[in-house]
Amino acid sequence: MQKTYFGIPLSQVIHILALNVTLFYLIPETYRDGIWGVIYYNLAWLFTTHLTRFYVKLRKVKLLSVAINFGRTLTLYGVLFFTSFIFLNSSAYSFLYLLAVYLFFCVQIIIFRLLFNWARKTYRKKAFNQSKVVVVGWDKNLKKVRAIFDSPEHNYKYVGFFDNKNSKSPTYLGPIENCYKYIFENDISEVYCIASRLSKEEIISLMHIADNSFKRIKIIPDNKEFFSRAMSIELYGSVPVLNLRASQLELEYANLVKRIFDIVFSSLVIVLILSWLIPIIFILQKFDSKGPLFFKQKRDGVNKKTFMCYKFRSMTPTKDCDTKMATKNDMRVTRLGNIMRKTSIDELPQFLNVLKGDMSVVGPRPHMQLHTQQFKDFVDKYLVRHFLKPGITGLAQVKGYRGEIVNKSDIVNRVRYDIFYMEKWSLELDIYIIYLTVRNIFKGEEKAY
Structure with missing residues (x-):
């Protein structure tokens, strides 16, 4: 090129x-x-x-x-x-x-x-800098890459394709055996090979010609229509392996950066806020309702490992606390709990979970174990969100998908945002989500109940 x-x-x-x-x-x-x-x-x-x-x-x-x-x-x-x-x-x-x-x-x-x-x-x-390309082989993938070749923005000049199956297409150039001579005689810059239409010997032959004639050769693999936007190719020795659910957080340095950020951020919150807030909440709860200071519940974390999630208790203790989510005008919510839930103060003890390493500041929200069992059966790709540590806040939450699941679209869109976050993670994105979370707290959220 x-x-x-x-x-x-x-x-x-x-x-x-x-x-x-x-x-x-x-x-x-x-x-x-x-x-x-x-x-x-x-x-x-x-x-x-x-x-x-x-x-x-x-x-x-x-x-x-x-x-x-x-x-x-x-x-x-x-x-x-x-x-x-x-x-x-x-x-x-x-x-x-x-x-x-x-x-x-x-x-x-x-x-x-x-x-x-x-x-x-x-x-x-004006074609001063276009790369002339031909494709060897034909399958459904050719229609997709043609959209790239035909766009002036991408600076390609698509010449046509070779295939052993005759075609009436105006861009059909003949059988595969004719491509070798054609590539030399027509100043072709790049050769794209459809792997599903070529034998091993034909691909090796094309690679040899390209390497010795200053041509670029690229292989379009037989993907069986399963590629995703997050796919990456990894080399295990000399064997290419497709990772269909790649994430930046699979890299050691990215995990280290995120963990350092979590430790620093959670430590600041614990020292500067929780150190004086816990005694105040403890005293106010004694006047408001009976029960423990913290609400503890088993949640599914990264790789579906169970951990104990902490919150300030915002409801009166009941037998269904581990099976029923908070709903609008929920009678279980106390007066103090109503204030804490509207301002998300009840979530602050989860910074202890972050410091322990069970959670992250930003990530998919952890669900009750019962709900995990329910959602995984009817929500496509639901379990993908468990590749990451759960977070105190997340992209889905700042986009309006927090709290009670009323319609199926609520959990479906939440999962989509969680997967998008996993695929596009960056420290800048984490900081942006934290900013939106703080803004929403002061602005007020419709589902904060």
């Missing part, structure tokens, strides 16, 4: 140039008061774009994903930009002026990206 390597460096240079020109003319004190401010703003931009992978070039990335990444980058840099004025001299400027300056910089970045994309598309339409 032919590639151009100047796009990313060019974008970096122009973005840095736009930033410095904006600062030089609109906030000149940045340059007059010394070099440290200049270094800070430039390093902050490079750090932010590295963190969000702003300059990583992905051919098949969706436009929505690009827009989300763009917004995330500018938002994060905006935080660093405005934080700097706490330490640097900005008394001469109002907040509105500084906001206008930053928005002006953002507009420059957006305009450049639009112009750059327009120029790239124009360049590709």
Whole structure:
């Protein structure tokens, strides 16, 4: 595949140039008061774009994903930009002026990206940099990859396919034996092989030709229609193995980062909040209702291992506490419990579970064991959520799927969000979910009962 390597460096240079020109003319004190401010703003931009992978070039990335990444980058840099004025001299400027300056910089970045994309598309339409491809073999997968080949955005020029079964398709180029000569005579850049239509000997022959003729060869495996968006290929020695439920948290360093974050965050909550809140709740409960301070219940954790989950008791003790979820206007909820449940204070003791290692700050919410047995039988992929440690809060909860299960769609959508979280985990996502959780607590939630 032919590639151009100047796009990313060019974008970096122009973005840095736009930033410095904006600062030089609109906030000149940045340059007059010394070099440290200049270094800070430039390093902050490079750090932010590295963190969000702003300059990583992905051919098949969706436009929505690009827009989300763009917004995330500018938002994060905006935080660093405005934080700097706490330490640097900005008394001469109002907040509105500084906001206008930053928005002006953002507009420059957006305009450049639009112009750059327009120029790239124009360049590709003129076929200056297209990769000519042929496919050897035919099956249902060819229809799917054709959507990629035919899109100008991806810079391919699809020529046609070879197959031993005759076809009336205008892109049919003949039997497989004719492909070897055709590849050489027509300056083909990439060869895609449908594994289900080729013998081992034919694939080895194509690999040998490609390796000795500066052609790229790619294999489209016989996937039996079971691939997923989270699939990854792992090598066990020289044997490729498909992992259909890949997650970043399968990596040791990712698990270590998440565990360190859990320990630090839960320790802060325990020391700064629970240390004084527990005695207060204990005293208030004595006046409100009879029963223990904590409510303890067996829940299914990671790999379906049972653990004891802690909460502040918010209900009067009953025999059905391990089988019946809280419902709206539940008569079992005490007056103090009603306040705690609406503000999620009753969940705070679970930070003890986090410190012990049974739970994480963010993850799928643990369900009663009885409900796990019920849901796994009629909710597709329900047990996948048990590949992760359960969390105090989660993506499903901040998206509105917390509390009582009224309709089947409630648990189905909860599972979908849990699986999405598992597949897309990052420390930034955890922090974002925590932010949304805190915001929802102050904002109030309809299902907080």
